[in-house]
Amino acid sequence: MPIALVTGANSGIGRALAFAFARRGYDVVAAMRDPAKAAEALAGAPGRVRPVALDVTQPASIAAALADVRAHEGEIDVLVNNAGVSSNAPLEMLAEDHHRLTFETNYWGPVRLMQAVLPSMRERKAGLIINISSMMRRFALPGTTPYAASKAALEMASEVVALEAAAFGVRVVVIEPGVVVSRLQANTAEAGRWLPPDATPYAPVFAKTRAIQKALLAKPLDADEAAEIMLAAALAPDPPFRLLVGADATEIVPAREKMRDEEWIALAAAPAEEHKRTIREKLGLDVA
Numbered sequence: 079m080p081i082a083l084v085t086g087a088n089s090g091i092g093r094a095l096a097f098a099f100a101r102r103g104y105d106v107v108a109a110m111r112d113p114a115k116a117a118e119a120l121a122g123a124p125g126r127v128r129p130v131a132l133d134v135t136q137p138a139s140i141a142a143a144l145a146d147v148r149a150h151e152g153e154i155d156v157l158v159n160n161a162g163v164s165s166n167a168p169l170e171m172l173a174e175d176h177h178r179l180t181f182e183t184n185y186w187g188p189v190r191l192m193q194a195v196l197p198s199m200r201e202r203k204a205g206l207i208i209n210i211s212s213m214m215r216r217f218a219l220p221g222t223t224p225y226a227a228s229k230a231a232l233e234m235a236s237e238v239v240a241l242e243a244a245a246f247g248v249r250v251v252v253i254e255p256g257v258v259v260s261r262l263q264a265n266t267a268e269a270g271r272w273l274p275p276d277a278t279p280y281a282p283v284f285a286k287t288r289a290i291q292k293a294l295l296a297k298p299l300d301a302d303e304a305a306e307i308m309l310a311a312a313l314a315p316d317p318p319f320r321l322l323v324g325a326d327a328t329e330i331v332p333a334r335e336k337m338r339d340e341e342w343i344a345l346a347a348a349p350a351e352e353h354k355r356t357i358r359e360k361l362g363l364d365v366a
Contacts, residue, residue, distance in 0.1 A: 079126075081151045085109045085134055085191070086161030088119040091210060091258055094305035095158055100125035102309070104156070107147050111161075134161045134187025135179065144194050153198045159188035159232075160210040166221040168280045177224045184228035185235070192239060196248065203247035208312050209236045211254045213327040217334050219287050220280065220346070233320075240319060251312045254331075256324030257298040283346055286353045289365040296364075299324040333361045 082099040086092035087108035096108045101124045108120060109132035116129035128150070132143035147154060163183045165172065188209055199205025211229045218226040233252050240250035278284070304323055311321050322328045334342065337360055345356055357365050 079103060079105045080155040081105045081107065081147070081153065082156040082158065083107045083109060083147060083154045083191075083195075084158040084160055085132060085187070087129075088112070088115055090301050091255065091304060091308075092158075092160040093119055094301035095160060095308065096120075096127050097123055097302070098305040098309050099156070100127050102313070105151050107151060107154075109143060109161075134159075134191065135182040137190060140187075140190050140194060153202070154195050155199075155204070156206045156208065157191055157195050158208045158210070159191060161187060162210065164225045165223065168221060168278055169223045170280075171278055172223065180224035181228045181231070184225070185231045188232055189235060192235075196239075196243065199248045200243065200246040205243075205248040206312065207236075207239065207248065207250045208308070209233070209250070209252050211236075211252050213254050213256050213322060213324075213331050215254060216331050219290060220283050221287075237319070249317060250319065251317050252320045253308050253312070254320060254322045254327060255299070255304055255308075256322075256327035256330070257294045258304045258324065259298045259301050286346065286350060289354065290357060290361075290363060293363040293365050294326055294330075297326075299326075330361050330363065336360075 080103075082096075082104045084092050084096045084099065084106065087096045088110040092110075093108070096106045099106045103125065106123075106125070106127040108116070108123075108127050108129045110116065110119070110129060111131070111133045113129045113131045120127050120129060130143050130146055131139065133139040144154075161183060163180055165176065165180060167176075192207060195205065195207070199207075209232055211233050212225070214222055214226045215229040215233055236250050236252045243250065307323050308321070311317055322331055345353055348356070354365050357363050
């Protein structure tokens with residue numbers, strides 16, 4: 079059976095992807111920082127889903143996890159880099175260690191894992207790497223500096239790896255989901271990277287974008303539905319390199335990209351009513 083390793087598999091998109099691979103007959107390794115939660119997280123899993131301890135910010139943890147996988151399952155056929163953390167604080171107020179931790183999780187973790195699996199994939203002339211990015215890579219909002227920046231870095235790295243590995247039969251797919259039901263926001267708050275907007279001098283800016291965030295969070299995509307869309311595309315004979323997933327992503331991102339960057343930036347300083355009207359007209363978001 080083919081083997082899929084999914085990081086951040088304890089909840090949300092990661093858990094849904096692990097289950098979706100299992101339904102397709104894969105042996106799935108569900109990687110998570112705290113395997114003590116595995117029994118609850120993987121309850122009802124179809125097929126074979128085995129948890130393994132893996133902290134993507136720790137090279138030693140990555141090495142130990144991959145050694146465990148090779149000893150129990152064999153070489154990895156599909157790597158899914160899903161583990162991630164977010165942020166919601168102005169750059170000025172965001173501590174450097176939090177910024178670095180976001181990159182360690184969202185960028186360096188996937189890079190280390192790709193480096194670890196590529197030799198085997200290259201030698202076997204087969205393999206698939208799925209990197210979970212975000213529509214925020216193309217639709218950044220105030221407060222998301224390290225998150226948006228780390229996803230942008232991951233996508234550029236993914237494009238380079240795709241160019242380097244294509245001749246060896248290794249495919250790379252980047253998924254840019256919209257808002258999906260997950261613990262990303264809760265994990266961010268617990269890590270201290272979430273500041274109440276009104277607690278900063280940037281409150282007027284956050285007050286405007288809070289309406290956008292509420293509109294995006296109003297109808298999140300179900301994680302299981304998102305996973306099925308992702309795998310249907312990624313496992314296709316001719317998969318896309320980039321894939322927007324979710325109505326918010328497929329509708330809002332193209333609308334935002336039609337706006338000039340200068341127009342989008344200037345909008346942050348516009349009066350509240352002008353801001354709301356433009357968001358409604360240009361992005362089609364129902365903001366109050």
